Amino acid sequence: MSRSRVILLFSTLLLIVFTVVFSTRGKGTHERPKYMLVVHGGAGYYPKDSPKEITEAYNRSLLNALKIGEDILKSGGTSLDAVTAVVQYFENDSLFNAGKGAVLNRDGIAQLDASVMEGKTTKAGAVAAVEHIKNPILAARLVMEKTPHVLLTGYGAERLAKENGLEMVDSSYFYTAKNRANWKDAKSKGTVGAVALDMEGNLAAATSTGGTGYKLPGRIGDSPIIGAGTYANNNTLGISATGKGEKFIRNSVAFRISALMEYKNMSLEEACSEVLNNVLDPEDGGVIAIDKNGNFVLMFTTNSMFRGFTGEGLTPKAMIWRDE
Numbered sequence: 001m002s003r004s005r006v007i008l009l010f011s012t013l014l015l016i017v018f019t020v021v022f023s024t025r026g027k028g029t030h031e032r033p034k035y036m037l038v039v040h041g042g043a044g045y046y047p048k049d050s051p052k053e054i055t056e057a058y059n060r061s062l063l064n065a066l067k068i069g070e071d072i073l074k075s076g077g078t079s080l081d082a083v084t085a086v087v088q089y090f091e092n093d094s095l096f097n098a099g100k101g102a103v104l105n106r107d108g109i110a111q112l113d114a115s116v117m118e119g120k121t122t123k124a125g126a127v128a129a130v131e132h133i134k135n136p137i138l139a140a141r142l143v144m145e146k147t148p149h150v151l152l153t154g155y156g157a158e159r160l161a162k163e164n165g166l167e168m169v170d171s172s173y174f175y176t177a178k179n180r181a182n183w184k185d186a187k188s189k190g191t192v193g194a195v196a197l198d199m200e201g202n203l204a205a206a207t208s209t210g211g212t213g214y215k216l217p218g219r220i221g222d223s224p225i226i227g228a229g230t231y232a233n234n235n236t237l238g239i240s241a242t243g244k245g246e247k248f249i250r251n252s253v254a255f256r257i258s259a260l261m262e263y264k265n266m267s268l269e270e271a272c273s274e275v276l277n278n279v280l281d282p283e284d285g286g287v288i289a290i291d292k293n294g295n296f297v298l299m300f301t302t303n304s305m306f307r308g309f310t311g312e313g314l315t316p317k318a319m320i321w322r323d324e
């Protein structure tokens with residue numbers, strides 16, 4: 001067997017094991033939990049021997065985000081408000097490739113993409129290639145709630161944001177010592193996302209990113225593309241993806257998983273496994289998702305994915321590598 005086949009087989013096995021361990025909430029037979037929340041901070045290669053302080057900072061941030069979202073859901077808030085607040089928190093945390101600290105394009109500018117979708121109405125909003133909106137996720141929500149459109153880019157998105165009082169910033173706001181030092185060789189680890197199920201049984205999903213490092217100006221990834229990087233439908237699931245955006249767009253990954261559930265009657269776990277095992281390659285990325293019954297999946301083909309979950313009766317948990 002060739003080396004690459006061995007690696008492929010090995011990662012497939014890992015994926016299967018991983019799926020079983022983390023989809024422990026049954027196959028839709030249990031009572032739906034009152035609320036559920038999953039978050040991610042990107043999939044990629046995060047070395048096991050990374051400095052302890054940095055690993056701790058990631059875990060802390062994931063737990064902070066879970067607390068912000070859970071507080072909203074616990075007090076009867078909507079899944080839409082929970083995912084928006086979680087993603088806004090991550091955008092303000094320069095550890096992640098979203099908002100402040102996002103990777104820079106070939107011109108040395110952060111061009112940001114974000115989207116949000118609610119499962120009750122399947123209404124969605126997204127912005128792409130914006131450079132001056134402090135929190136692109138808030139602009140995505142404006143597109144959803146204040147316009148008849150789904151996706152606005154650049155200038156138009158920024159004008160809508162400004163007219164509606166969102167905080168606008170100079171492009172230098174997004175700079176950090178890290179994104180400037182890694183400008184040309186940044187790996188796009190650190191896209192952020194959240195999916196929630198609220199007490200009304202409504203699902204919502206949100207994703208935000210700086211895209212891929214050193215990308216061509218104007219490049220738009222999967223994160224603001226509904227059905228690729230983000231999707232929510234109360235009949236199936238809420239889902240947020242991270243990874244090689246072009247691959248997720250070409251394969252409509254988020255909608256594909258929803259469609260397998262809707263048309264082939266697959267469980268969330270089966271649908272995610274099918275797509276990650278057969279459509280994605282090792283190193284491509286991962287997804288977090290919750291189905292309408294509160295089952296959840298945190299699945300990836302990479303070495304690591306910053307991620308966490310909480311929900312009714314669960315202790316919030318943050319994880320990075322496979323074996324956690």
Ligand code: ASP
Nearest residue numbers: 188191211221242243245
């Ligand atoms: N999916 C994002 C993009 O391609 C990047 C990532 O998730 O790492 O824009």
